[in-house]
Amino acid sequence: MLYKGIPAAPGIGIGTAFVINDTEFCTVKRNIAKEDIPSETERFKKALNEIRSELEKTKKKAEKLLGKKHVKLFDAYLFVIDDPMLKDDVLSKIVSDRVNAEYALHEVLNKNLKAFDKIKDEYFKERGRDILDVARRVLKYLSGAHKKKIISVPENSIVFAANLTPTDAIAIKEDGIIGFAINMGGKTSHSTIMARALEIPAVVGMNDITQHVHDGDITIIDGIEGVVIANPDKDTLENYKRRRNMFLAEREELILIRDLPSVTKDGKKVVVSANIEIPEEVKSVIAYGGEGIGLFRTEYLYLNRKGFPSEEEQYESYRSVAEKMFPNPIVIRTMDLGGDRFLSYFHLNEEKNPFLGLRAIRFCLKHPDIFKIQLRAILRASSLGNIKMMFPMISGVGELRDVKKILEETKQELKQKGVPYDEHMEVGIMIEIPSAALTVDVLAKESDFLSIGTNDLIQYTLAVDRVNEYVAQLYEPLHLSILRLLKNIIDAGKSAGKWVSMCGEMAGEPSYTEILLGLGLEHFSVAPSSLLRVKNEVRKANYSDAAKTTDEILNEADRDLLVKKVKQKRIY
Ligand code: PEP
Numbered sequence: 001m002l003y004k005g006i007p008a009a010p011g012i013g014i015g016t017a018f019v020i021n022d023t024e025f026c027t028v029k030r031n032i033a034k035e036d037i038p039s040e041t042e043r044f045k046k047a048l049n050e051i052r053s054e055l056e057k058t059k060k061k062a063e064k065l066l067g068k069k070h071v072k073l074f075d076a077y078l079f080v081i082d083d084p085m086l087k088d089d090v091l092s093k094i095v096s097d098r099v100n101a102e103y104a105l106h107e108v109l110n111k112n113l114k115a116f117d118k119i120k121d122e123y124f125k126e127r128g129r130d131i132l133d134v135a136r137r138v139l140k141y142l143s144g145a146h147k148k149k150i151i152s153v154p155e156n157s158i159v160f161a162a163n164l165t166p167t168d169a170i171a172i173k174e175d176g177i178i179g180f181a182i183n184m185g186g187k188t189s190h191s192t193i194m195a196r197a198l199e200i201p202a203v204v205g206m207n208d209i210t211q212h213v214h215d216g217d218i219t220i221i222d223g224i225e226g227v228v229i230a231n232p233d234k235d236t237l238e239n240y241k242r243r244r245n246m247f248l249a250e251r252e253e254l255i256l257i258r259d260l261p262s263v264t265k266d267g268k269k270v271v272v273s274a275n276i277e278i279p280e281e282v283k284s285v286i287a288y289g290g291e292g293i294g295l296f297r298t299e300y301l302y303l304n305r306k307g308f309p310s311e312e313e314q315y316e317s318y319r320s321v322a323e324k325m326f327p328n329p330i331v332i333r334t335m336d337l338g339g340d341r342f343l344s345y346f347h348l349n350e351e352k353n354p355f356l357g358l359r360a361i362r363f364c365l366k367h368p369d370i371f372k373i374q375l376r377a378i379l380r381a382s383s384l385g386n387i388k389m390m391f392p393m394i395s396g397v398g399e400l401r402d403v404k405k406i407l408e409e410t411k412q413e414l415k416q417k418g419v420p421y422d423e424h425m426e427v428g429i430m431i432e433i434p435s436a437a438l439t440v441d442v443l444a445k446e447s448d449f450l451s452i453g454t455n456d457l458i459q460y461t462l463a464v465d466r467v468n469e470y471v472a473q474l475y476e477p478l479h480l481s482i483l484r485l486l487k488n489i490i491d492a493g494k495s496a497g498k499w500v501s502m503c504g505e506m507a508g509e510p511s512y513t514e515i516l517l518g519l520g521l522e523h524f525s526v527a528p529s530s531l532l533r534v535k536n537e538v539r540k541a542n543y544s545d546a547a548k549t550t551d552e553i554l555n556e557a558d559r560d561l562l563v564k565k566v567k568q569k570r571i572y
């Protein structure tokens, strides 16, 4: 059986399924005698204390293994443990209803989670999951169901769970588990962020995979395509073993080109830089020889917390990444909030179509005071590293001028105070809305560089929601309309004398590298784990031949044929 999800971390794992099925922690109602109330409330308090100290221990381990930033996630759990909802409500239920602690907790949870579920805000949904994760731990403890701790997962297992908590992620890293797939997960979920940092194959957003896969099943996890196969037939298994071996062999071989230049056979030098979502990823960028950071997403600073980050906190973050990458450049993208990334601590009206709503630069233009804090932090950091600034979701030249006006004001304010910043810092824009792609000649004149955000450009051009699994098959980077738009953007940027990068996921797919070179792309920005694979394709390609192939492709009206042609090139 084959199940599809969202690829979260590349690689292929073949192993035995280890299913953490939450229905195991069923709660039975027990009526208790009045004199047993004190011991029952004590039992519940003890469980909370035990889980708290377990979380604190794991938090320390996490800090060592993954760095300080991930510790915030544990703070969210600790916050739940001390939340009166969990403690006081359960205690009073034990007393008033004279029921066992497990049942009281179960009842309180049910009531509250239903309320969370009704709120559409993604942040609240995440908080609901945090509460559920913590409550499950407490239930597990109360019912003595420690048997199936993730710590005791046998080697060579692929873990299937409803959600992967940060604590589980640490255990996974330590236990040598070979992959994981979870029911939940989207762009802003904790588990997706963790999956990237862990570098083991992972698939998220699998709905109810834990209901279909059973303990002991032979399973294949393909973190490249976002696929899980349970009990594969002999041929499929052999095929995936071959692909896994090729993937591993390629990874080992690829490290050899780490310090070699990204240059085509006929001598065309291109730049292969990295996208990062959290500063900890800089380690991988350096390990895989990234020539800078082409997209530093800054949303992590704003999500999963109780208020906006201070200018100082942002400055420290930008400065430390810039210093680690120096002399290579880093492109800091200003906040892209909205869409599927919401703030819990700042009220915004509910939108029917948030991806078409007050997102990214639109939010910043509406709240210049919040925006200016980030601009100041980036400008200040620019005096200490090789920093460039980039604006997301620019839709036209009027909007770009408005944004640049705010930037100019911020610079003047810093100047008046004598605060240093790089006066020559390059300022670029993302081309990710069709209106920008179609007026790119005008935009290029007023920007220092362009960066193509194919994730959004494809969604808006093809009218295919990038997070909707029901239309995922229509999300086609090789659609003729996309290829024509890309050509238009790259040509216009070059004729205006500006450099053009691509930082959407399309840039990191090795089977597209030759086509992109053929379209004239000279700057790629890709996930750290794709750096070497893309560089390898560049080194195998011939720039002038690629241009000829792409010319043919641009005249190819039969989309299916075109997709087939390019996908055939896949090596595993
Ligand atoms: C994109 O849209 O391609 C992009 C890189 O930005 P994000 O994925 O953060 O929207």
Ligand code: MG
Residues within 6 Å of the ligand: 392, 432, 453, 455, 456
């Ligand atoms: Mg985008």
